[in-house]
Amino acid sequence: MTQEMDLNQRFEDYIAADQKIEAKDWMPDAYRKTLIRQISQHAHSEIIGMQPEGNWITRAPSLKRKSILLAKVQDEAGHGLYLYSAAETLGITRDEMLDALHTGKAKYSSIFNYPTLTWADMGAVGWLVDGAAIMNQVPLCKCSYGPYARAMVRVCKEESFHQRQGFQVMLNLSNGTAEQKAMAQDALNRWWWPSLMMFGPNDASSKHSEQSMRWKIKRFSNDELRQRFVDMTVPQAELLGLSVPDPALKWNEETGHYDFGPIDWSEFEQVISGNGPCNRERIAHRVNAHNEGAWVREAAAAHAAKVAARADQQTHAA
Amino acid sequence: MAKLGHEWILRLGDDALVLAQRLSEWCSHGPALEEDIALSNIALDLLGQARALLTLAGEREGQGRDEDALAYFRTDREFSNALLVEVPNGHFGDTIVRQMLFDQFALLRYEALAGQSAEPEVAAIAAKAVKEVRYHAAHSAQWVVRLGDGTDESHNKVQESLNVLWPYTQELFEDDAVSQACAAAGVLPLNASYHARWKEQVLAILEEATLNCPETSALLTGGREGKHTEHLSYLLAEMQVLQRTYPGAKW
Numbered sequence: 001m002t003q004e005m006d007l008n009q010r011f012e013d014y015i016a017a018d019q020k021i022e023a024k025d026w027m028p029d030a031y032r033k034t035l036i037r038q039i040s041q042h043a044h045s046e047i048i049g050m051q052p053e054g055n056w057i058t059r060a061p062s063l064k065r066k067s068i069l070l071a072k073v074q075d076e077a078g079h080g081l082y083l084y085s086a087a088e089t090l091g092i093t094r095d096e097m098l099d100a101l102h103t104g105k106a107k108y109s110s111i112f113n114y115p116t117l118t119w120a121d122m123g124a125v126g127w128l129v130d131g132a133a134i135m136n137q138v139p140l141c142k143c144s145y146g147p148y149a150r151a152m153v154r155v156c157k158e159e160s161f162h163q164r165q166g167f168q169v170m171l172n173l174s175n176g177t178a179e180q181k182a183m184a185q186d187a188l189n190r191w192w193w194p195s196l197m198m199f200g201p202n203d204a205s206s207k208h209s210e211q212s213m214r215w216k217i218k219r220f221s222n223d224e225l226r227q228r229f230v231d232m233t234v235p236q237a238e239l240l241g242l243s244v245p246d247p248a249l250k251w252n253e254e255t256g257h258y259d260f261g262p263i264d265w266s267e268f269e270q271v272i273s274g275n276g277p278c279n280r281e282r283i284a285h286r287v288n289a290h291n292e293g294a295w296v297r298e299a300a301a302a303h304a305a306k307v308a309a310r311a312d313q314q315t316h317a318a
Numbered sequence: 319m320a321k322l323g324h325e326w327i328l329r330l331g332d333d334a335l336v337l338a339q340r341l342s343e344w345c346s347h348g349p350a351l352e353e354d355i356a357l358s359n360i361a362l363d364l365l366g367q368a369r370a371l372l373t374l375a376g377e378r379e380g381q382g383r384d385e386d387a388l389a390y391f392r393t394d395r396e397f398s399n400a401l402l403v404e405v406p407n408g409h410f411g412d413t414i415v416r417q418m419l420f421d422q423f424a425l426l427r428y429e430a431l432a433g434q435s436a437e438p439e440v441a442a443i444a445a446k447a448v449k450e451v452r453y454h455a456a457h458s459a460q461w462v463v464r465l466g467d468g469t470d471e472s473h474n475k476v477q478e479s480l481n482v483l484w485p486y487t488q489e490l491f492e493d494d495a496v497s498q499a500c501a502a503a504g505v506l507p508l509n510a511s512y513h514a515r516w517k518e519q520v521l522a523i524l525e526e527a528t529l530n531c532p533e534t535s536a537l538l539t540g541g542r543e544g545k546h547t548e549h550l551s552y553l554l555a556e557m558q559v560l561q562r563t564y565p566g567a568k569w
Contacts, residue, residue, distance in 0.1 A: 050346040050354070057342045061560035061569040062386050063335075063369050066342070067362060073345055074358040081351055119560055119569070169569075177567050285346065293349020295475065296410045299468025306467060 015216055020146035023089035031215055034208070035145050036090050038217065040097045043083035044108035046076045047101075048282050052116040053125060061119055068165055069122060075158045082154065086147040102287045109133075110268065111198050113276030120173055120180075120187035126166015128188075128195040128233065134159050135229045136199065139219035167236065174240040181241075188237065189245045196260075197268045199226040230258050322503055324378035325398065325496050327440065328388070329542060330427075331371030332399035335389060336550070337420065338364035339557055340407055349410050356457060360417070363450040370443045390561035394551040395544040402486040404541070404550045408479065411465050411472065415479040418458035422519050423490045425451045426512045436504045459523045466527025477529050484532040489539040491516070496542070 007026045014021060021027055050073050057073065060066035084094045100106035111129050116122070137159065140152040173184035200206055200222040212218035230249075237244050248261030270276065341361035348354030372385040383391075402420055407413045428451055431437075431444035465472040491513040493501075500506040524531055540546065560569070 047346075047351070054345040057345055058339060058556050059559050061564075061567075063365065063372075063389055065569055067365050067369070070342055070345070070358055070362050070365065074355055074362065077351055077355045077358070081355070084351075172569055176569075177564065179564060180567055289347045289349070292347070293353075293410065295469070295471050296349035296353075296465070299465050299472030302472075303464040303468040 015144050015214075018144075018216070020149065021144050022146045030211070031217075032090050034212060034215070034217060035148065036087055036092050038212075039083055039087040039090075039148055040092070040100070041107050041109075043080045043087060043097065044101045044106055045112065046080035046083060048108045048112045048286065050076050050080075051282055051285055052112055052114070052278075053122060055116050056119060056122050059119070060122075065122075065169070072126070072162050072165065075162070079155045079158070082151045083148075086151045089147045098290065102283065102290060104274075104283065107272070109198060110271045110276060111194050112282060113271050113279045114190070114194055115278050117190070118183050118187060120170070120183040121191070123166050123169030123173060123184065124187035124191040126162050127170050127236070128166075128191045129198065130159050130163040130166055131233060132195045132198040132229050134163060135225045135232075139225075140217075142216075142219060144216040170240055170242075174242060184240070185242050188242050192245050193263065193267075194271075196226055196230070196263055197265075199223070199229065201265070201268075227257055230260055234258050322437070322499055322505065323496075324375045326500050326506070327371055327375040327378060329398045329496070330431075330440075331368050331375055331388070332397050333403055333420075333424070334364045334371060335368035336397070336399040336553065337403040337417075338362075338368055339553055340403065340405075341413070341417075343407055344413065353410070357413075360454050360457070363447075363454065367443065367447050367450070371440075374439055374443070386561065390558045392554075394546050394554055397546065397550060397554070398542050398544060399546075399550075400486070400489050401538055401541040401547055402483065402490065404547055404553060405483065405486065406549055409475065411476040412479040412483070414458055414461040414465065415476055415483050417454065418462045418523060419483060419487055419520065420490075421451060421455035421458050422516055422523075423487075423512075425455050426516060427506070430506055430512070434505055440505070462523055462529070463527045466524070466529040473528065476527070480524070480529055481532045481534075485534050485536040485538045488537045489541060492539060492542070494542060 008028060011021070011025075011027055011031075014025075021031075053069065053076075054073050057066060057069050060069050084097060087097060088094060097106065101108065111132075116125065134156060137152055137156050141149055141156055143149045143152070170184055170187075173180040200209075203209065203221045203223045206222055209218060209221060213221070234244060234249065246261045248259065250259050252259045271279070274280075338361045341357050341364065344354070344357040344361075346354065348357060368389075369385050372388045376383040376385065376388055400420075402416060405412075405416060425448070428444045428447045431440055432448050434441060462476065465476040467473070491509045493508050493510055497506065497509050501508045521531060538547075561567075
């Protein structure tokens with residue numbers, strides 16, 4: 001008991017001094033669990049996020065756009081890999097995490113339960129969804145858990161590139177034909193509110209926030225980050241000549257921020273609880289890929305075992 | 319000596335483009351995250367090769383067609399890729415066997431192109447491609463071995479993949495007026511001339527994979543003259559949909 005108190009004190013002192021906690025350091029169980037939940041959810045979001053964008057790779061409207069989109073979706077798979085690895089340092093396996101995803105026990109970002117209906121969605125997802133993700137993720141580069149913080153440095157560099165690419169797609173569409181401009185406006189209309197929901201519930205009703213702030217896993221509140229996103233994005237929409245689908249949106253001289261209308265949290269709850277337009281398809285797609293690949297993974301394991309056995313025999317024979 | 323046209327470059331570009339399109343269909347469907355990344359990577363390399371080659375083919379043709387005009391506004395009867403690369407992905411074993419058969423061929427062809435000086439622009443594209451295709455060839459060969467010498471199930475599956483795909487390989491080594499002109503110009507040896515080396519390398523991989531080389535007299539061919547399988551038209555319909563729906567739009 002005393003020893004645990006000492007360890008806990010040391011941990012708290014570390015956090016207070018902005019030192020990084022490393023994989024082998026003692027940490028409270030709740031801290032470990034919170035990180036596993038958050039990092040694995042983040043990894044799952046990257047993996048599920050490959051689907052809505054992967055949806056347009058084969059139909060990308062130019063070879064250059066195809067190549068950029070393919071590279072982007074490949075980056076997301078890469079992010080999934082480092083994040084699963086970062087979570088594994090906390091004592092959970094990738095198989096366990098994937099199993100939690102496939103059985104619906106683990107969550108992923110709800111934004112990926114919306115469909116990508118037109119090419120303009122490749123612009124809007126990059127611009128808004130990656131833009132919101134960056135707002136959330138840049139502070140994580142300084143989070144108290146070392147392996148997560150370091151993984152996030154690379155993730156954020158690549159995400160910011162994706163965001164610029166998404167904006168470029170929107171810019172080309174906005175400067176394009178009337179049909180292209182309408183396609184861009186329609187995408188903004190559909191992705192705006194779900195993007196604001198990506199920051200999570202209002203601070204007053206966010207159940208994990210307070211403890212995570214104390215542990216320096218989280219550095220800014222949901223509402224602070226959401227406000228930053230709105231302040232950054234509205235002028236970009238103006239530059240594109242598109243209108244943000246919020247009649248209450250207005251610059252507030254006093255606060256120096258944009259005021260915006262209320263978020264429809266009932267839609268958020270619906271999508272989070274499994275009733276979004278694509279929840280079932282996204283998981284079914286994942287589970288199907290995993291199941292279809294089972295014989296391949298088994299073959300690779302069987303082959304590796306044969307190779308090891310042959311090497312062993314040779315050593316014994318020698 | 320007659321000046322070479324653009325068709326031979328278009329063939330190289332079409333092989334790369336159609337296979338890139340097929341591999342990109344795998345994205346998010348791979349058997350493991352690492353393979354999703356690997357297949358996308360190979361698709362990206364092939365797409366890069368295709369873009370350079372189609373751009374050059376368009377310049378040689380002199381009709382003002384760029385890479386996108388050639389990719390998005392030709393019909394299947396105008397595509398000149400080998401049939402092997404348009405065959406649908408099937409399961410992972412089908413895709414990997416197709417890839418291995420093609421990689422071994424592509425490597426020999428790019429090595430020859432990288433080593434000639436009659437066509438320096440193609441030599442430069444090929445020199446870069448050789449480095450990429452070496453990795454592709456190592457990746458596909460390793461997987462054929464893992465699957466062939468893995469479990470009974472995987473062995474049977476890839477043996478069947480090989481049986482189905484083998485008849486498409488003969489086409490890669492056929493010659494016609496276009497390839498004969500390349501050979502005469504000292505750009506590329508006749509396709510038939512590297513059949514033996516290709517077969518030797520493929521047989522070495524199959525042996526390690528404990529797979530049997532199929533005995534078949536079936537020969538599937540026609541791609542170089544635009545007579546494709548029924549599958550290519552669907553592949554192009556999907557790939558070309560936005561350009562064809564919104565002609566003249568810039569993306």
